Amino acid sequence: MSVRLIVRTFSELCITVGALIVLFVVYVLFWTGVRAASAAEDQIGTLRDQWARTMAAAPAPSTSPVPPVPSAAPGAVPEPAPAKYRDGKPFAMLYIPRFGAGWEWPILENTEVGTLQKGIGHYSGTASLGERGNFALAGHRRTYGDPFKDFPKLRPGDAVLLTDGTTWFTYRIDWRPYRTVPTDTGVIDPVPRKSGYDGPGRYLTLTTCDPEWGSSHRLIAWAHLDATRPVAEGGPAAFLS
Template identity: 40%
Template structure:
């Protein structure tokens, strides 16, 4: 009877280890692709879909305002008489609020210098659109709401008025904020505005035309001077105005897809 001699196959253990490594690498590659697709979908949703949603909703709001202005005042969604708690005092303006990463309010020294008149929207309900901004050079038509809260105003594709600033057509500074990227991005191209371009503000029964005078390409998020009653940068004191008047200020984040700095456009009320 022959002895049973075991046969040893050299290299089988090495092949098994190699196969295990290939399996791990393959699984890691699949996971990477899956995560990449998820991230891509999130980016598409944030950059493209939210833009479409917000821009469409903003245009619907513009049309609703225009319809309401042509009807009985009681049907106006911006009618101050319908606003609960409309007499509440506005909080201090915060130039940093359009950027979600910047916490804490920044108080502007001193209230707006204008005297409230028929155009004054101070009593309008916060977060509700009450006016329309038109910028012919950019083909922009966008609703204006009270306040600059991201979720309640800016993320809807609206332009928000800094609390405590002057109303449209008033003496002082009518200061506005808007997204430059995502959520309708109404202020994406305000860097293209030039001296002499018109900024038209419409409210019920009134139309105010401002003319772009100066721009500030970059300043800090806490440069509250740019939205003061007489707008003048406290970071770059040679930028801005020195005399009282009726001003409009547009602010947004810069550079694009960043909230590190602020881009500012100033205009003055055009005489009738």
Template identity: 80%
Template sequence: MSVRLIVRMFSELCITVGALIVLFVVYVLFWTGVKAADATEGQIDTLRDRWAQGTVSAPVPHTSPTAAPPAPEAYRDGKPFAMLYIPRFGKGWEWPVLENTEVRTLQKGLGHYAGTARLGARGNFAVAGHRRTYGDPFKDFPKLRPGDALVLTDGATWFTYRIDKKPYRTVPSDIGVIDPVPRKSGFDGPGRYLTLTTCDPEWGSSHRLIAWAHLDATQPVTDGKPAAFHS
């Protein structure tokens, strides 16, 4: 085999590999975003249609002073049940929250850790989201600061949580960050908490970034948007 032929084959191989790399980058940077935009809009439309029809899951009224109130309807696996807004990330930032943190779920929006508290309830309402790819929902995660508002709605109530400290970096095995009382956050007793988690570094997954918040206020959606949208 001549040197010229070897050089030609090597050049063609480099071109092929380069083309594959370019296609992969386009897929990661562009196509996953397109897929996420379509999927996310679909989840948002589903929520808004449900709320417009008055089918928000809420406790059934009861009149007996001795009977325990009925349990709220369970979140449906893989289905949206709330919207999250983070003013720090911009006026147009809005993402649906779905039940569970499976790969296919996080391709449609944010995922609620099954087994953690319900929205607004006592305990720790924990949510995961992609840092990059599939819409880059938590791209600006490191910008979160103490006092920032995290505003959610289930269609009937607005829930405003407030960030307590700058994002905390840890390893994926540190599951204590979503405990009912996440003590590494500085919380030392039962309360109504919220935890956000995402990957770190920005294009990797060797670590996790965590943000903790506490429930600051609630109000009916009929009262309009909370002031936290402007804080």
């Protein structure tokens, strides 16, 4: 075999490998985002349709006089009934103003690979939304829409807004994101380990991968439930006012 043939064959092989690498990068950076955006929109549409049907089926408000109900103590947050979520199905919406005005993602039950390709996953077995305990969520930092790309920007006091179609829940971030290893499952305990919380409460844990394009570690953000508000009183903007 001549040197020229060897060089030509090697060059063609390099071109082929380079083309495959480019295609892979396009798939990771672009196509998974397109798929995730479409899947997330489908889940959001499912939720909104479900909530609209629920509202339509609700009985009309009574016109009879209703005796006044004593107001809750200042700062008190009513305890919701524990919810039963359907595996792999959406049940709530998540908004984090720190990540931008248009940032919204559906929350689905479980954290399996297929679920996280459609939105944010709820760790099965952790508390329900607004319930006493730890409502724990996971999302991709990169690929599949990059939902938690800006995770390191979270700061104490930031609002994390969630709704189940009837109630708005505002959680407040308590500390900057904490870095740990994937095997540190105590971060989603009812009282999250190493969180600084010293007793039972109504907590939120957000988790994502670290570094940005790797998965050797996890970034964790913890928050406490600050307030609730019926959806009839307005959306996120009204809730933050």
